[in-house]
Structure formats: C-alpha cells, structure tokens
Amino acid sequence: MTVAFHSSVVLGFRRRAATMALKADVNGRALVSATWVNENRSSIGVVDSTWHLPHENRDAAKEHQTKRIPGSIFFDIDKVANLETGLPHMLPSAEFFRESLQALRIDVKRPVVFYSANCFVGFARAWWTFRAFGIEDVYVLDGGIEAWIAAGFPVDATEDRDEPDAEAEVPAVLRRESFVRSLDDVGKNIDTQKELLVDARSPAGRFDGSMPEPRAGMPSGHVPGSVSLPFTDLSQNNTGRMKEPADLQKLVEAQGIDVKSTKSIVTSCGTGVTGAIVSLALFELGVNSAIYDGSWVDYVA
Incomplete structure (x- = not known):
C-alpha cells in the first residue's frame, strides 16, 4: 500500500531531523561560531538583539537597518517586555511574549541564533528570555556581528529590508x-x-x-x-x-x-x-x- 504524505508533514519531518543534527553539532553549548551560522543559514533563524545603555544615546534598531546579518530580524528587549512596570526590560507575560514573536515572525520551530553589535550586551538577555519561556533551541553567535564580518561573511547595509517570507505560528508558551x-x-x-x-x-x-x-x-x-x-x-x-x-x-x-x-x-x-x-x-x-x-x-x- 502506498501512503501519500502532505508536503507540510514532510517539511515537519525534515525540520525536526535538521534540528536534531544541529543540537548534536553544538554538543550542548549555547555559543556558536560565525562559520557554523553561515553553514546552517537555511535551517536557522537569526535575530539581532543589540541593546545600548541609555546614556550612550544610540539607536540599536536604526543601526540594524544599515548593518546586519542578511535576513536577520531585530528583537528589542525594551519593547518585548513588561511595559506596565517602572523597571526597564522586565520579563513580559507569556501571552505578550508569544504575540510579540508572532508579530516579528520569529519561527521558534527551528533553531534561533542571537547576535549583537556590542559584544554580549543584549543577545545574552534575549537568549535567556527565550529559555525563560521554555524555548530551549536557542544559541548565541560568539563575538557577535564583528566575528561575522571578520570571518568574511556579507553584511546587509541597505535601509530597505525584506520582510520574512511568511508568518510564523508561535505556539503557547509558559513562563518558567x-x-x-x-x-x-x-x-x-x-x-x-x-x-x-x-x-x-x-x-x-x-x-x-x-x-x-x-x-x-x-x-x-x-x-x-x-x-x-x-x-x-x-x-x-x-x-x-x-x-x-x-x-x-x-x-x-x-x-x-x-x-x-x-x-x-x-x-x-x-x-x-x-x-x-x-x-x-x-x-x-x-x-x-x-x-x-x-x-x-x-x-x-
């Protein structure tokens, strides 16, 4: 008997297999190299979560528009946060977090790699935030965008950027x-x-x-x-x-x-x-x- 599989089911199998292979490749660590990110670009999502101290008077979102890893999405830890407290960038509710990822079209069904333009500032917080909501398949680009550039990989410097191809369905999450x-x-x-x-x-x-x-x-x-x-x-x-x-x-x-x-x-x-x-x-x-x-x-x- 021949069994026909829907294309979405086949895609799901392939994604899970690719994710398992990537997890084995990093050997339980969160830090990944620029070369690893480049080699796995088709199987992962890349997110810029750069953050600057207020007194630095820098706009990380604006900087992302003119200097970013191609195809990356900007994640603002000040906006994906509890906006009802007087404290900055506190963890949001689970539902607000899910809605924010949905709006940003961040696909958590595949591995996500965070990077920053200023050492570890910002992307470690984003990495931890995702894990605090039970999303474990997350990594950080060791050395940030400067390591990416040093490795000879391209940077997108155009102000007009393409939106992600499709909306990402984000499942319900729970705050741990x-x-x-x-x-x-x-x-x-x-x-x-x-x-x-x-x-x-x-x-x-x-x-x-x-x-x-x-x-x-x-x-x-x-x-x-x-x-x-x-x-x-x-x-x-x-x-x-x-x-x-x-x-x-x-x-x-x-x-x-x-x-x-x-x-x-x-x-x-x-x-x-x-x-x-x-x-x-x-x-x-x-x-x-x-x-x-x-x-x-x-x-x-």
Whole structure:
C-alpha cells in the first residue's frame, strides 16, 4: 500500500531531523561560531538583539537597518517586555511574549541564533528570555556581528529590508518562574543564603561602592552575601568572544563560585541585562542559573 504524505508533514519531518543534527553539532553549548551560522543559514533563524545603555544615546534598531546579518530580524528587549512596570526590560507575560514573536515572525520551530553589535550586551538577555519561556533551541553567535564580518561573511547595509517570507505560528508558551527571582526572593536569601547571588556589574567598583553607578542619583554597593563577577572579565581580551570553558572555570572558582555545589546560583547586575552574560557563561560550564530580573535598580529603589 502506498501512503501519500502532505508536503507540510514532510517539511515537519525534515525540520525536526535538521534540528536534531544541529543540537548534536553544538554538543550542548549555547555559543556558536560565525562559520557554523553561515553553514546552517537555511535551517536557522537569526535575530539581532543589540541593546545600548541609555546614556550612550544610540539607536540599536536604526543601526540594524544599515548593518546586519542578511535576513536577520531585530528583537528589542525594551519593547518585548513588561511595559506596565517602572523597571526597564522586565520579563513580559507569556501571552505578550508569544504575540510579540508572532508579530516579528520569529519561527521558534527551528533553531534561533542571537547576535549583537556590542559584544554580549543584549543577545545574552534575549537568549535567556527565550529559555525563560521554555524555548530551549536557542544559541548565541560568539563575538557577535564583528566575528561575522571578520570571518568574511556579507553584511546587509541597505535601509530597505525584506520582510520574512511568511508568518510564523508561535505556539503557547509558559513562563518558567524557576528562571526568575524577585526582590522578595533576594531579600529572604540575605538571611538564608540558600542561593548564591552573583553580581555582573562592571567595573567591580560599582559592587564595592568605590565607583558610581552610570544612572544618575543611584547609589553603588551590593546585596549582602553576594559576590562580584564583572561580565567584562568573561570575554577574551574584550573581543566579544567568550573565554574557553577551562578559563571560565578558573575565573569563577577564583571568585568563590563553586559550580559543582548543590546551592543554586542567581545572577544580577544593573537591570538584568549583563547578568544574563554570566548566566550564559555558567551555562557553558553546565550550570543553569536564575536571574534577579529587577537587579540593582530594583534593590535600591
């Protein structure tokens, strides 16, 4: 007997097979190279999630229009966020997140790779956000767009960009609360110390109170019991590429962070962006960590 398969079913089989092959190829890591992205362009989605600090007076969305990986989509962590709080880029509701991906036509049924134009700032947060909603098949381009350019791959510099070919049906998602910590959680942990809070703010003087915060009027210092691991220490000579796992292991151990401990790790920073870079580094070492979403701006408010 001959069985006829609908073309959409065949496409689904092919996509799942391709995804399984890609997962095996990256060997459980989140970081991928520019060459890997280029070789798998037909099987993945590429997303620019660059973010700049307010005082830098730069427009990441506008910059994307004139310098981007061909076919990439811009994801704004300030807009795909909880817009009803006074804190910046906090995690949105599950439904708003799903609707946003639908509007942006980001296809989560295939692997998604995030990149940034300024080292890890922005794309680590986007990577973590997707995982916080149960979307695990997500990766980050090590070194960002500069690594892409250095590898000799093309950049689209035209202001007019093509829209994605078709709408992407985004299934319902659930926010995983285990990925997030609140002010109440952090406050309780000061007494219990059941979790280790790792502060990613850079330079370290913001942690010990010897240097000011970049936001006017905000005091520096740290949450009692937390440890400092500046996110800038995680890159290879500030190239935007993450240090190798062996070097990351030495670095976190030097800061008193035991990745083999049963104590959970929570990362923090100024507003929950660069803390995601530490979470990304820990993931490369095989450790999942939560993020104190409001971070320092929430703690000192």
